[in-house]
Every structure is written in C-alpha cells, then in structure tokens.
Amino acid sequence: ILNVEQSPQSLHVQEGDSTNFTCSFPSSNFYALHWYRWETAKSPEALFVMTLNGDEKKKGRISATLNTKEGYSYLYIKGSQPEDSATYLCASSYGGATNKLIFGTGTLLAVQP
C-alpha cells in the first residue's frame, strides 16, 4: 500500500508570515508529484506538477521543491495572506496510462489578519 504523508496537519499563522509544509512519498517507481489547493466549498485547484529531482516551481508567492531520491516535497508560501487559507494537498503518481494519484491527508492553513 502506497502512503503519502503530509505535515503538519494544520497550521495557524499571522498575515505576513512565511510558512512551509512537507509532503513525503514512496520514491520507488515515482513518476510525478502534484500540489493542490482546496478552499472550503470549492473544488481542489491544481498548483504544481513536478517530475524531476531538484524541480522547483513558482506561482506568485507560492513555490515548491521536489526531491525524488529521498521522497519529499516542500511547499512554501511567502508573506501569507488571509486568502491563502485553505487545505493544501499533495499527491504522487507512479506512471502508466491510468495516472492514478495517491493523496496525502492535507495541511490545513489558517491565516489570521
């Protein structure tokens, strides 16, 4: 059974703080790592898809890195804003036509104004 783990489970920060979360995944036969942002009452929204060891992706104040050899990814948010409050999900895939994603349980971020 493939397990993807995320930490912390939840995080409360003040507006303007920078923060980061961790996603760890089985590195054997790894194909891609995905990050999603899931706001309450909305659908999960894709942030990044990364495949290569050492990959770094950035979207505004949010960035992510990938280490496929040791099986982890970090998501960073610089200068958190209240609108960043959401659950951040990571998921790994192991290739093939099915493109199945194994999701972690998510990190719930709450940014206080």
Added chain:
Amino acid sequence: SQTIHQWPATLVQPVGSPLSLECTVEGTSNPNLYWYRQAAGRGLQLLFYSIGIDQISSEVPQNLSASRPQDRQFILSSKKLLLSDSGFYLCAWSAQGTGGYTFGSGTRLTVV
C-alpha cells in the same frame, strides 16, 4: 475549454436506499475519469478509475459501483447505502498518462 460537471451538490439518503451520482466532462475526448471520497477526518481515497468506456477499475472493496456508459460520463452507484458511505465525493478527469486532475464541485452525501 474543458469543463467538468458533477451533481447533485448535496444529498441526504436513508440507509438502504439506492444512490446515483453523475459526472460529465466537456471539451475533451477519451479522458481518464476518477471517483474519490473524503470521509470525515480522512484524506481523499480513490474509489474507481476508468481509462475508457466500460473500463472500470475498483481500488477498494466496498458497497459502491461505477459505470462509464459514454466516453465523458462517469456514474457512481449503490444499490443499498450504508451509514459508512457518508462523505464528500469528488469526480475528476485527467489526460491519459500524465498531468494534473481537474475536479468537479463535489457531492456531500449524508446517509441517515
């Protein structure tokens, strides 16, 4: 552009009643289709996936079934709901082989 529609948004059903949740995709052909469930306090669990019409794979043994009668239609069903079927159900599609998912808006199912 591609869109995904999922309905209904919320559903309250008695134990033992049947279930049908529907998901349709527009603007793409031959998508991979997925049903996920988030039970209370847990992560997203893959229930079923499909890489083509009438090609369904189940990830976990359960009280549910899925069908794909048309290329862009994915249906989740149950003949008799259990309390443990309560949860948030998400349909998603992706291009075959690689790429991120696009999710539907979800269905909150409460079995009473």
